[in-house]
Amino acid sequence: MSAALREFVGSARFAQALTLLAVGLAFSTHAVRSIIGTPGLIAAIAGLVVLCGASLVARWRAVEWYGILPLTILVFIGWCAASVLWSSLPALASLARVGYLVAFTFVGIYIALMRDTIQIVRAFGDVMRALLGASIVLEVLSGIILDIPIRILGIQGVIAQLGPIQGVFGSRNMLGFVALIALLTFLVEWRMKIVQRARAIASLVLAGLCLVFSGSPTTWFALGAALVALAALYGLRRASAPTRWRWQIALLVTGVVAIIAGWIFRIRIIELLDARSEFDVRLTVWRELSRYLNLNPLQGWGWVGPWPDAPPYTWIELATGRPHGSALNAYIDVYFQVGVIGALLFIALLGVALVRAWLLASTRRSVVYVWPALMLVAIAVTSFAESFALVEGGWMLLVVCAVKAARDMSWRDALSLNPAARGGV
Template identity: 55%
Template structure:
């Protein structure tokens, strides 16, 4: 194969290669695979291996965007809410009491954010759903296989966090480190596999088998937190089904009724949270979280508006070391995304994060309610998973949770953006 003899020919060859649909599809699969496998990759390769892979993916994604620069619609594609929240996190470098950790946290956040935006830009919704479905089938299958291997050798697989409890029907952790993480990903997989199956983008047998695989993983986690999230997803799915079948003229009344019912339910559940966790036999989990949250709330008044500085995954420096000392446990997050954001970047950052999540959800919900294609249901239900789970985990702030949040936010903005509407030229009379 001859090498192009001039810069113009070389540029054209690189553009064809990095802009090819096959390259884009393959890179999307690898990005999603790495994003959902961060725990397994850190456990086997360490942080240097994971960071090296992310840097390589950043480079390929940047080259792919460059090659496709003339075919992508850029106007209004990035929601302002994302820019405001990430910008405030970056700005926290100015007052952070652990500058190096904040620099690492911001870099990690921006890396996954860039990869999410790349995927949302170069692939359409059904292609994203298919890619995530393919990745999760492999990871959930590997999780069950490793849990069975742990049973056969009668030993836990310590470096992956697999405790070998599948013989007792759980709780299992799979390749994701904790049962809550496996349960969350299994829930996302259930939504993804059902959308694939019902939209006929995969063979019926594969779709049904995939749903069974995700369902088995979900049950074997035996996680009370995920059980509550699953119930919320079931209610949201029924509500969306009713909205999509209702006459267009009556949908706004149903939307208002659902909003009111949701608010009452949330307030009621929060007021009776101890009784609810008691019924689920999750008092120990609630006590762990309450003790941590109490200590976080006690320290928040020291930096109420700006927070202590963005960290993402918690470092061992002050004040996080102090929180671990006072509660007697090691933590990598605040076990609540909203409190975690408030603690790290203050009231301003918390409001920016709530605006980001809220706008993404409202746009996705409206599109899911009014668009005929079933694929519009996927971002709305995934965002419900992230929003509800964020009450008990900080998943939405880092890695695959942050990645999914931004993918859903960008896709929703592409379908329902006021800036895009303003940019459209009025039809000629």
């Protein structure tokens, strides 16, 4: 690599552009696949990985490699790769799907290494504004101006009937998930004064409109959990250091009680959210999955990510009478694909990252530390009704937050009784 080229690909501006490109591509895979096909999407991802690799090599000496990756990510990826040995798919197809997971893992690690948290929040904010803005424009064009569907993107043009809409994301639940991520990101931008007040308010209105028009009941549940987490963090950040751990324990107990109560009154909650039909669809899928889980409970059927048109996934679709791209639950999905071991590893990955991010958000002075914690809360709750956390943008976001949390707080720091060691003031 020549000196001029090395300087170019190793520059901060190049890393900034790559971050914007990576976030944009990861969350617009449906639109890209619909327009240029799966081969085009694979080529775009491969090109992105090559560019990220070149940038990483150029800035090799500037990266602090000690403790670069959470062990939970490495072990989970390793187990998914090992599942190729017993996968229900042909070996090459299984390897390709593991490679797809590894590609987004690498891109997420690159973003976490090359950009600080403020820069990552900026990048996500800019990309979400563009994607949500494009979604609203296309929905208005389809549903009001032209009054015809945009079939290539799956847009039905029903915004005049107040939705549900899906924008450029392929489903209303994915639009709701992205709108939730955007809303929380815009809140952090506003509190940090990263953008002007008028732009922040317009961004919040845009995210709110997309969330409402998506008509996604699962997103409303995740939004409620995220707002509760935000309120809890608001109180914890203002508590004195000696009493903060008592409040943390009290919140943990309250959270456990809330989960138990939610399970007991789940039917009533589903009825209040008008989500009975959504729940029935998921329940049917989960019942069918349970029939096949008994055959490979320990190691699963092998990692596939998005469901392929192959057994046993086609058998489940035939039994339920409709196509599915996932198990509509990340925890059940990962259990089905990589067994009990894989499910425990995934829960450990998400749980450890969330605990680290939560401790950072509640003890560090800067508001920016709240962002990874809110993202992980949104992912953890949404994963009970969707599998976004296992693929593409959702997985990449999980990796970014997990790596950032691990680099900013080791377990030795987290367990230290000295507030200064935890980053407290």
